[in-house]
Amino acid sequence: LGASMEWENAFMNHKRNGSSLINISATGLKYKDGPINVDGTGFAIELGRRTYFKKGTYSGFYSQSFLTYSSTSFNENTPVGKFDGKYSYWSLINGDLGYKINIGKSFSIDPSIGFNWKWEVKGKGDVDNKQFDNFVFRAGIKAGYRF
Secondary structure, eight states: OOOEEEEEEGGGGTEEEEEEEEEEEEEEEEEETTTTEEEEEEEEEEEEEEEEEETTTTTEEEEEEHHHHHHHHEEEEEEEEEEEEEEEEEEEEEEEEEEEEEEEEEEEEEEEEEEEEEEEEEEEEEGGGSSSSSEEEEEEEEEEOOO
8 A cells, every 4th residue: 555656758769658656655564484473564665667668648558667665564472472673675676567547637547567576684683584585476556646
């Protein structure tokens, strides 16, 4: 769950339309290790660029890529004691494919699928980064207001 802003700009010698994006979102993460099963919460910030496949439009099929930072904190009592820690990562390889549908002049629906490859920051507290995959599939949908 989050907020996203996209602003249009032309690049690539006007062969395709492109835009820049910033996404800020809440994150959730499950950490499982033996008897420990805890949920973490945090945030992610993404800066990126989107390229629409069809010239002259800012809708339809697109590809996008982001620079991402995410941080998730854990603070929960478990059957074996208190679990406290922090997991964070950077992602430079973070590609998506999607399809933006403009509805009238004001609204849009924007489903996408993709992946990211993470470079983890060393875990803090009880968090062991080895418990998390570095390559992660992602899918999402945005509902938006255009102005």
